[in-house]
Amino acid sequence: MTATMEPTTARSAPTAVGEPVPPRRLPVMPLRMADLAVVGAAAGVIAMTGLPSAVRAVSLVVFILIGPGAAVLTWVRIPRRALVSGVPVLGMAVVTLVTITAMWSYRWSPPDILWTQVVAVAGSSAYWYHRNRTSVLAMAHRWHWRSAAPLPAMQDRSVVRRHLSLLLSGLAVAIWLAAVPGLPGVDASYYGLLFSGSGPLLAVSIALCSWAVLVAVRDRKLLPAATAIAAAIIVARVTTVAATEVPLWDWTYKHLAVVDYLMVHDRIMPDGTDIYAQWTAFFAVWAWFCEATGLPAITAAHYFTPVIHVLIALTVYSAARIVGQSRRTALAAAFIVEVVNWVGQDYFAPQAWALVLGFGLLGLLLASPRSKASGILGIVVFAAMVPTHQLTPFWVVGVAFLLCAFKRARPRWVAFAMAAIALGYLLLNLEAVLPYGLLSGGSPIDNAASNVLTSGLPAKDFTSAVVRSLSIVVILTAFGCAVWRWRRKRPVFALGILAFSSFGLLFGQSYGGEAIFRVYMYALLGCALLIAPALIAAVD
Structure with a gap:
């Protein structure tokens, strides 16, 4: 039972120096997933109107990030700290699975796909309201005031x-x-x-x-x-x-060509055309998005990167909260990932989409020891990741096996389910992968060699030296912080898995000279979770 406190109208007198600071009283409304799903459904309805394409596109982004995820979490309870990334990541996963399934089954009709999802999200909330004898209007009556920790005394500043x-x-x-x-x-x-x-x-x-x-x-x-x-x-x-005025990177236009093909032909390219014919989920999402809103694909690609970084910050923050770190430590971790992420894989590409799904999935796995449902929901996110990107799912499978083997995630069969999905999909599309090679040798030193060769240009060599030095500093700092946590008898094992497990990829794959870049990028989540507490301790 929640007690309701009446707000005070009189302002408190300044606290004298040396006296205890009184607690604050903050307005609070308990978050109900059914209400959030209604907001998402409303945004989806706006995306189907005749408003300008930019407005419809923003509304559809809101629907994707809160509608389907909130609808799922209306019926499945996970820790509150996991909701910050759980809602948007589940929404991205559901939309990815729905769109690629529609493409595979030759049921491609972007307006109908959006309409079906909006009705499903709204129907979920309507049924929940019916079962609980409430409505969305009850939101206004759920506000109350609660005491919160006082701010540091700063009246003399x-x-x-x-x-x-x-x-x-x-x-x-x-x-x-x-x-x-x-x-x-x-x-x-x-x-x-x-x-x-x-x-x-x-x-x-x-x-x-x-x-x-x-x-x-x-x-x-x-x-x-x-x-x-x-x-x-x-x-x-x-x-x-x-x-x-247009996207900068060359590879963006190859990805835009795939999206354009789907929009023109309403079907996937024939097998053998390109490896994207088998890993098409990302392109199906954006073909649907652009057709449903009327937004040109090149415009969506141009504004893609900042949105992805906001989502990365949310997943890092949520993961830090899940492992028990304070809010300010979690914010510090999100900032660390933002400022040390030099890898240019945040443009309009399947890797960026898969990275957000992967970080969100790892957050669910970290929450699973206290919430079995979190681990099971992780399978949904993983299923969306598999047809999106070739490499990221196999790193996530390795992390899942390590966490489950050492009882840092549950149920343990989740790792086997993920492995079955990844291997099954790989076998179905083996002919497309074999020309590139499943493995490129067992030498991690050779596989760590990048595809950026020394050119003799001082500027290029200088840039390479800077980013390599930054990477080494981040990894070594994370390792030092892990030792610091271990000596202070603080939990470190799961964070160490997140930070250093990606280096295992170098024992089997060079990924065309890009493996070392992906290794560093995958390691950022765990490294930030190790470094941020030490940073806060130093600040304090």
Whole structure:
């Protein structure tokens, strides 16, 4: 039973120095998944209207990220800390499975696919309301006030000091806005934007974002910390969007060609055309998305990267909360992943989609010792990942086996179910994979060699040296933090699996010289979860 507290109207007098700070009273509304699903269904309805394509596209993104996931979690309970990533990742998984199934079964009709999903999501909430004798209108009556931990006593500090983190974030975005018009085009330096035009201001903006995060976590202010992460995503990921009219990377256009083929022919390319004919789920999702909203695929690809980074930040934050870390530690972990992720696999590609699904799935597995349903739901996410990307599912299977073998995830048969799905799909499409080679040798040193060869160009060699040094620093720091946690008798085994298991891929596959990049990218989640607590301890 929840007690309802009446809000106070009088402001408390300033607390004298040395006196205890009174607790805060915050408005709270218990989150009901059925209500959230209704919001998602409403967004799906807007996506089917005659509004401008941009509005419909934003509405459909909202539907994907909260509608199907909330509908599933209306009936399946998982830990509250897993909801932050569980809802959007399950939504992405359900939409992926629905669209690729429609394509495989020759039932391709984007408006009907969207309509069916909206009706299913709304029907789920309607049935839940009927069973529980309530309605969506009851949301307004569920608000109440609760006591919360007091903020640190800051009455004796200036306005600037009290809001320093927000001011730093605002300054970072302001400098970024001033820098974007001065960024060069094709005449940019070979050393990158940071060394040409107004590019050095971008480094200043990121430094200010880092300062803002440190100030926020020191003062135990969550909203300013989240704001600093958002500012970092803007500076690091929106720069390319703002400075270009179309997507930048060459491979984006190959992926757009696949989406265009699906939209024109309403079917998958014939077998043997390309390996994407067998791993088409990502392209089916976006062919459906663009046909349902009328948004050009090239526009969707142009704005894809910032959205993916927001989802990565949510999955990292949720995973940190699931393993018991505080909110400010979880925010620090999300920021770490954002600023050290130099791997350019966040563009319009199956890898980016699969990475979000993979991080969300690992969060569900980490929650499964306390919630068996979380582990079972992970199978749904994994099933969506398998027809999306070739490599990521096999790393996730390895992590799942290690977690289940050492009782860090349950039920144990989940790992075997995932392995059966991955191997079964691989066998069905073996002819498409064999020309590329299942294994490229057992030498991890050879497989770790990248496809970026030394060219003799100082700028290119300099860039390679910087990113390699950053990678080594991150991995070694994570290892040192793991030793620090182990010596302080804090749980470290599961986090170590997440951080270092991806290196096992180097014992069998070079992935065309890209394996080492994927290894580092997969390791970021575990590394951040190891580094963030040590960072917070140092700040404190």
